[in-house]
Amino acid sequence: MKKLVLLFTFVIMSANFCNAQDWFTSIDIATRLALVQDKMLFVVWEESFDYAYPLTYITDNGDLEIVDISKDKSLDATIWEYFIPVRLQEAEYEELSKNTEKRRANYIAKLNDDSIKIMDANKNILNVKVSTEFGQNLSSLIKNYALRTTFIKHDLINYSQQENFTTAFNLGSKYIDFALFVEKDARSEIIELANIYFDEARNYLANSAEDNKEVYLQRIDLLNINEDLVLDNARRALRFLKRTDGIEILEANKSLYNFLNYAAFMLLKDEEKAALYKSELSEVDLKKTELILNINN
DSSP, rough: OOHEEEEHHHHHHHHHHHHHHHHBBBBHHHHHHHHHHTTTTEEGGGGGGGSSEEEEOTTTTTTTTEETTTTTOTTTHHHHHHEEEEEEEEHHHHHHHTTTTTHHHHHHHHSSSSSOOEEEETTBOOOOOOOOOOSSSSHHHHHOOOOOOGHHHHHHHHHHOOSSSSHHHHHHHHHHHHHHSOOHHHHHHHHHHHHHHHHHHHHHTTTTTTTTTTHHHHHHHHHHHHHHHHHHHHHHHHHHHTTTSOOOOOOOGGHHHHHHHHHHHHHHHHHHHHHHHHTTTTHHHHHHHHHHHHHHH
């Protein structure tokens, strides 16, 4: 009963925040609301608002408007509609930069610069690509990154409650599937986000007493090949699959291996070679292949 009351209180408080259109200053509270509302975080360093902070957007009439969001709150309601906005305190930097030394340079640069960061509910940055647009455009951010995370909600919550090999691996895997349903311009960044969790899973596995380490390590390698298929890199995927020649595909991973070969050949329109693997696939694998073909045609 106490938990129910606390949850109700949090929802009421969250609603009041939204109604007031105030940005959160606590990223921890913001992540809880992101999990409840199935949204991404819209994050800007607090000190960036010490100066003019222009944000462009496309009006209903197709005109390009510029708003200084450090002073003008006219876009706040729109931002709240699609994201959970956060004015990030400098004191959070140490926590957010922890364990980022092995991440790509574009991720670290994005964390450190003054631009808008779209984060998932576990505070990992999604929009790491360098934009070719003039300024920062709210309309583009909404189009590409206003993701409803209902599809991955269960795994986001599990990871937020306990970070370990299982939760990191499951979330990374789910992000690959999620990439099938997002805008093409955001697809590669979703895959990069998946790899953040796979890297964490590998680290947890290296320091665990898990009996099936070889199975999981091989599965992560195969899932990395799956990422190439989602991104329409079938030839690259086949090159990696050929490198497994002479390597035993463990029994638990054979269905995934067969799926990868089938999907790669189907992407290349080589139905004859694809047919060699089709009989080994489940209905789920066939439907997933269809999704991959659809998004890449």
